[in-house]
Every structure is written in structure tokens, then in C-alpha cells.
Amino acid sequence: MRPEWAKFKPVNIKELPKEDWIAPGHRGCQGCGTVLPIKLALKVLGPNTIAVSSTGCMEIITSPFPFTSWRIPWIHVAFENAATVASGIEAALKALKRKGKISKKENINVVVFAGDGATYDIGLQFLSGALERGHRLIYFCLDNEAYMNTGVQRSGGTPIFAHTTTSPAGKVIHGKVGWKKNLDGIVIAHSIPYFATANPIFFADFMNKVKKASLVDGPSFFHVYSTCPTGWGAKSEDTVKLCKLATETRIFPLFEVIDGRYYILNRKIDKPKPVEEYLKIQRRFRHLKPEEIELFQNRINEEYERIVKLCEVFAPPKGE
Amino acid sequence: MKDKRILVKGVEAIAFGALEGGCNCYFGYPITPQNEIPELMSVELPKRGGVFLQAESETSAINMVLGASAVGARVMTSSSSPGISLMSEGFSYLIALELPCVIVNVMRGGPGLGGIEASQGDYFQAVKAPGHGDGKFLVFAPYSCDEAYELTAKAFELADKYRNPVMILSDAILGQMKEPLTLKPLKIKRIKKDDWILNGAKDRPARVIKSLFLDSAELAERNRKLKKKYQMMEKEIRYEKIFEGNEDIIVVSFGSMARLCKEAVLNLREKGYPVGFFRPITLYPFPRFTLFKLAEASQRKKRFMVFELNCGQMVEDVASSICGRGDTYSVFYPPSILPFPEDIEKEIKKCLKYSNSPKV
Numbered sequence: 001m002r003p004e005w006a007k008f009k010p011v012n013i014k015e016l017p018k019e020d021w022i023a024p025g026h027r028g029c030q031g032c033g034t035v036l037p038i039k040l041a042l043k044v045l046g047p048n049t050i051a052v053s054s055t056g057c058m059e060i061i062t063s064p065f066p067f068t069s070w071r072i073p074w075i076h077v078a079f080e081n082a083a084t085v086a087s088g089i090e091a092a093l094k095a096l097k098r099k100g101k102i103s104k105k106e107n108i109n110v111v112v113f114a115g116d117g118a119t120y121d122i123g124l125q126f127l128s129g130a131l132e133r134g135h136r137l138i139y140f141c142l143d144n145e146a147y148m149n150t151g152v153q154r155s156g157g158t159p160i161f162a163h164t165t166t167s168p169a170g171k172v173i174h175g176k177v178g179w180k181k182n183l184d185g186i187v188i189a190h191s192i193p194y195f196a197t198a199n200p201i202f203f204a205d206f207m208n209k210v211k212k213a214s215l216v217d218g219p220s221f222f223h224v225y226s227t228c229p230t231g232w233g234a235k236s237e238d239t240v241k242l243c244k245l246a247t248e249t250r251i252f253p254l255f256e257v258i259d260g261r262y263y264i265l266n267r268k269i270d271k272p273k274p275v276e277e278y279l280k281i282q283r284r285f286r287h288l289k290p291e292e293i294e295l296f297q298n299r300i301n302e303e304y305e306r307i308v309k310l311c312e313v314f315a316p317p318k319g320e
Numbered sequence: 321m322k323d324k325r326i327l328v329k330g331v332e333a334i335a336f337g338a339l340e341g342g343c344n345c346y347f348g349y350p351i352t353p354q355n356e357i358p359e360l361m362s363v364e365l366p367k368r369g370g371v372f373l374q375a376e377s378e379t380s381a382i383n384m385v386l387g388a389s390a391v392g393a394r395v396m397t398s399s400s401s402p403g404i405s406l407m408s409e410g411f412s413y414l415i416a417l418e419l420p421c422v423i424v425n426v427m428r429g430g431p432g433l434g435g436i437e438a439s440q441g442d443y444f445q446a447v448k449a450p451g452h453g454d455g456k457f458l459v460f461a462p463y464s465c466d467e468a469y470e471l472t473a474k475a476f477e478l479a480d481k482y483r484n485p486v487m488i489l490s491d492a493i494l495g496q497m498k499e500p501l502t503l504k505p506l507k508i509k510r511i512k513k514d515d516w517i518l519n520g521a522k523d524r525p526a527r528v529i530k531s532l533f534l535d536s537a538e539l540a541e542r543n544r545k546l547k548k549k550y551q552m553m554e555k556e557i558r559y560e561k562i563f564e565g566n567e568d569i570i571v572v573s574f575g576s577m578a579r580l581c582k583e584a585v586l587n588l589r590e591k592g593y594p595v596g597f598f599r600p601i602t603l604y605p606f607p608r609f610t611l612f613k614l615a616e617a618s619q620r621k622k623r624f625m626v627f628e629l630n631c632g633q634m635v636e637d638v639a640s641s642i643c644g645r646g647d648t649y650s651v652f653y654p655p656s657i658l659p660f661p662e663d664i665e666k667e668i669k670k671c672l673k674y675s676n677s678p679k680v
Contacts, residue, residue, distance in 0.1 A: 055433065076433075078402065078432075078433065079402070080377060080406075117350075120376075121376035121377060122349070122376055122377035122378075124376070147350045149352075150350040150351060150352050150355050151350070151352070151355045151359075153350040153355065153358065153359075153374060154374055156376060165355070165358075165359045165362070166350070166358050166359060166362045166372075166374050167362065167374075168359075168362055168363055170363075172366075173366065
């Protein structure tokens with residue numbers, strides 16, 4: 001499919017480095033499901049990586065002055081502009097290489113770790129620009145479905161009916177009004193070389209995807225499922241259970257899109273669990289009535305079937 | 321009926337004030353330390369038939385405010401320092417288009433993302449130039465929950481009266497500390513806007529709201545008109561003073577810092593030290609003339625000590641107000657390091673020591 005992947009070998013878990021490039025001892029909540037993907041991604045990318053964080057939980061918990069959890073170069077600017085700052089870094093690296101200030105063989109990865117607020121809402125314009133210009137960067141949207149850092153406010157990524165502090169569930173209005181924004185569709189429409197959804201609990205799948213992205217010459221985008229026990233009102237020991245359920249109930253299907261054209265389904269869920277199992281262990285959904293759960297279920301089924309169909313119709317050409 | 325007394329945070333007092341002031345639209349975006357305002361508004365406004373909307377960024381929040389104001393709603397937004405910077409384009413347009421609204425800035429430390437500790441570092445931004453161009457806000461700086469409640473409610477009336485944005489300049493301490501608030505009904509006037517708002521143009525010529533004036537004479541005329549409005553705003557000047565005429569030192573401060581200073585000054589006065597206190601409540605227009613009169617009050621040359629939670633901003637306004645009729649001293653605390661009233665007393669005593677006045 002992509003010429004860069006001609007010599008692609010899957011990640012060998014046994015050969016992964018023992019070092020973590022994000023240090024333990026950060027201030028994440030108990031059961032935080034958002035640090036996990038950063039740790040896994042950096043294991044694949046290695047220390048020759050410049051990370052750009054947008055404002056959010058992952059920035060706050062890893063960098064309370066005078067401490068830092070980052071063992072790789074790291075920069076944080078404002079809330080909205082991580083993609084743009086990364087664009088500047090990547091463009092400058094290119095120029096420095098051209099002028100011989102940095103060795104041309106040096107492979108420096110530029111990655112962005114941004115939350116759903118920074119990606120779905122305030123940073124969408126900047127993300128779109130970076131994707132359209134085609135910078136060689138890997139953008140991780142760590143989607144925990146609300147502004148958790150400021151105290152759980154709704155974002156464009158919050159699912160329908162979810163209770164947040166600015167979409168409170170009352171008698172008349174039942175939590176968030178409207179469906180979760182289809183960010184995947186927006187990003188895929190930019191026809192970027194590589195798009196993937198990822199769930200850190202399927203770590204081999206996730207790390208292989210990161211490796212693929214690091215080889216691609218152009219922008220890659222990851223939509224990463226990230227649990228937030230604090231904001232979702234779930235038990236902290238349920239993080240793994242939630243991650244598994246998200247994919248097994250078809251709420252968060254795993255798929256890749258190459259060049260915005262070829263769809264690959266990574267995990268086919270033939271016998272999905274009912275979404276109720278996923279919803280009932282989170283307090284943000286506790287006010288849901290049976291008919292609302294049914295509405296939710298129908299929407300999830302439709303979305304999943306749409307993606308399966310896309311993967312059938314737009315499968316990559318055989319023999320490649 | 322007795323007024324209801326409740327224990328609230330400073331930012332909640334602002335939200336209650338807004339509801340009392342007749343706010344019917346709120347647009348905002350999450351940022352610490354003001355999240356309680358959107359939280360309270362998201363619960364209260366729909367009950368009263370109002371609108372709460374969370375925007376996708378501060379830029380879009382302020383432009384929603386602009387839109388709602390153009391059709392005549394009583395509208396507000398709130399944010400904290402970095403968010404306010406992002407809104408500043410909208411501020412300039414609101415001023416240029418003469419659209420009334422209330423903006424709350426719960427200041428935190430800067431520059432950049434800074435921290436979430438209290439700061440008064442946005443004084444210049446609020447008072448001198450909220451956006452590009454020549455525009456000004458009417459700026460209130462409350463120092464307690466009761467005052468925040470009253471001033472926010474009043475802000476809606478004044479915004480409509482002058483057709484200009486009004487800013488409530490609070491900070492993280494005032495915003496996050498809990499204090500009893502008396503929820504008393506206030507007399508907030510409703511001002512008719514039928515003669516300028518955008519609504520249907522049936523049977524009358526359509527109205528236009530714009531800020532582009534390519535004809536230079538027209539633009540100059542526009543700016544003169546705005547300037548005249550700012551001069552009219554001087555009627556709204558408010559301040560608090562503890563002064564009898566023969567004090568040697570006058571402590572000047574606003575907002576949360578004024579609270580600490582007031583305690584220090586009252587303690588010192590009890591012990592007989594010649595110390596006065598002055599607190600501007602409107603930061604723009606600044607109570608220049610009153611300060612000048614204080615400096616002129618007696619033959620003895622006075623010292624104005626300006627205490628601020630920044631690296632010295634209001635001190636410039638104080639110095640220019642007194643026109644050399646006294647000395648100005650800047651005592652500043654950069655964000656996040658708060659003094660105790662005893663520290664302030666020490667500073668004042670140090671200043672007194674070098675004064676020519678007889679010691680007490």
C-alpha cells in the first residue's frame with residue numbers, strides 16, 4: 001500500500017526496550033487510562049522524539065514545576081495550537097537537515113499528544129491546517145470524552161446523554177444533547193497517509209500502528225480511546241474492563257485508513273456485548289432510561305455497520 | 321421578607337449577580353479558576369428560559385456574545401487570563417460596534433499559561449487596551465462576594481446604558497474563596513434597545529452593524545464619539561477610602577490585595593500610625609481626580625504605597641494621577657506568592673521610618 005512499508009516488520013514485544021520514556025511518579029489519577037497509550041507509543045518511537053503537548057490532563061500531570069515525567073524533548077504552548085507548533089518544529093527540522101546542521105540520516109519523530117477538547121473543539125482549525133500541509137508528524141488524540149482537567153465539562157467528543165458539569169442531567173434535559181462529533185470522518189477527509197483508531201488494551205495492535213505511522217512520510221493521526229475513571233464516575237479498577245468493553249460492544253471499533261481511501265478493519269466483533277454493560281458501570285450514564293439505551297445501541301450498530309461496509313467496499317488492493 | 325444568605329465561592333457570587341442583573345445568555349469555555357460560573361449557569365439559565373452554550377473555543381465564545389448582543393440580549397461570558405487573551409479580537413469589535421455585554425476575567429498568573437494562582441497581572445490589558453485600536457472597557461474590581469454580586473448585576477445595566485462592554489476583574493483568590501453572600505434583590509434598570517438592535521426590517525429601513533470605515537473623516541468622528549462616551553463613564557467612578565486628611569502614607573490597592581491591605585491599615589491605625597487607605601473600585605475610569613485631591617489635602621507631602629499582585633502596573637496610574645504632589649512607591653508581589661497582612665504592615669512601617677513625619 002505505502003511504499004515506506006515495504007520492509008515493515010511487526011513490533012516484537014520481547015525486543016521492546018525496558019526503559020519508559022515517560023517516567024512513573026506522575027500525578028495521574030488512579031486507573032488513568034490516558035497515560036498508557038503515551039507510554040506504549042514512546043516505547044516504539046524511542047528517545048529520538050520531540051513531543052508537543054496541548055493543554056490538558058497529560059500536560060498537567062506530567063509537568064508540575066519543578067518536576068517532569070518526560071524523558072524526551074517536550075514542549076507545551078497553549079491549548080489550541082499543538083498541531084501548529086509541531087508543524088513549525090517539523091518544518092524547521094527539515095530546513096536544518098537541508099542546510100546540514102542536523103545529519104540527514106537522523107530520524108527525529110515529531111509527535112503531538114492532545115486531548116479531545118484540544119482536538120475536537122479548540123484545535124480543529126489548527127489540526128486541519130497541519131494535516132492539509134502534510135507535515136511529517138504523528139498526532140495522538142487521547143479521547144477521554146470531556147474536559148477532565150478543568151473539572152469535567154462537555155466537549156465535542158462527549159457522547160450523547162453523558163452527564164458533565166456543563167451538560168448536567170436533569171428532569172428535562174438528559175445530559176449532553178447531540179451525538180459525538182465524527183472526528184474520524186473529518187480527519188479521513190483530509191486524505192492523510194495514515195489514520196488509525198487505537199485502544200491501548202490491544203497493545204500489540206496499537207504498537208504496530210505506531211510503528212507504521214513512524215515510517216510514513218506525512219501526517220498520521222491516531223484516535224486513541226482513553227478512559228477517565230474520575231470524569232466518567234467509574235471505578236478505577238475498571239479501566240481495563242472499560243477498554244475491553246468499548247471495543248467488544250462495538251462502541252470503539254478498531255480500524256485503519258490509508259491515504260484516506262483504503263479501509264482496514266482490525267478487529268471484527270461478531271458477537272457484540274450489549275452497550276448497556278458498558279454504560280451501567282459509569283455514573284455519567286446512570287440516569288439513562290431503557291429507550292435511551294436502545295437509541296444508543298441502535299446508533300452504535302449503525303456506525304459499526306457503516307465502518308464494516310466501508311472496509312468491504314474500500315478494501316486495499318490485493319497482492320500488496 | 322428577609323434576604324437569603326448563602327455560603328458561596330466568589331465566582332458563584334458573580335454568577336448569581338449576573339442572574340440578578342437579568343443575564344439571559346451565557347457563552348463560555350472551560351478554564352480554571354472560573355469553571356463554577358459555566359457550571360452554575362448551565363443549571364440555572366435553562367430554568368429561567370435563558371440560554372447556556374459552551375463554545376468550542378474562547379474566540380467563538382466571544383463572537384457568540386457579539387451575535388447575541390447585536391440582537392439585544394443581556395449577555396455575558398467569563399474566562400481567565402489566557403482565555404481573555406484569545407478573546408481580545410472580539411473585545412475590539414464589541415467596542416467598535418458599541419455592543420453591550422459583560423465579561424468576567426478571573427485572573428490567574430501569567431505570562432503564558434502561567435499558573436492557576438491569583439494574580440493581578442491583567443490590569444494593563446483590562447484597563448489600557450482590551451483589544452487593538454483605541455477602545456476601553458468599563459472595568460470593575462470587586463473585593464468581596466457581596467460586592468461581586470452587586471457589581472456584576474449593575475454591570476448589565478451600565479453596559480446597556482453606555483452600549484459598551486463592562487469587565488468584572490476578579491482573581492483566583494476572590495473567585496475560589498468561600499464567603500457568605502446576601503442574595504438581596506437589586507434595582508437593575510432595563511434599558512430599551514429597540515432603536516439599534518438587529519431585528520426584522522419589515523416596514524422600515526434595514527440596520528447595519530459594522531466597524532469598517534474607509535473614509536478617514538468618518539472614522540475619526542467615530543473615535544471621537546467613543547471618546548466622549550468614555551468621558552461620560554466617569555460618572556460611574558466608585559472607590560473606597562479611609563482617610564482623615566493628615567495621614568502621611570496612603571496605601572492604594574484593588575481586588576484581593578486590597579483586602580489584605582485594608583486589614584493591615586486598620587491594624588496600624590488602631591496603634592496610631594498615620595496611614596490611610598484608598599481602593600479604586602472602578603479601574604477604568606480611574607478615580608484620578610479623587611487621588612489628586614487626597615495628595616493635595618494638606619501641606620504635608622504624602623507617600624502613596626501601591627500594593628499589587630503583579631510586577632507594578634496600577635502604580636503608573638497612581639503616579640500620573642497625583643501629578644508629583646506626592647511620592648509613589650510600588651510594592652509588588654509576583655503571582656502565587658501572597659503576603660500576610662503582617663508583611664504589609666512591615667512594609668508600611670519601613671516606609672514610615674524614612675519619613676520626615678514625627679513617629680508615633
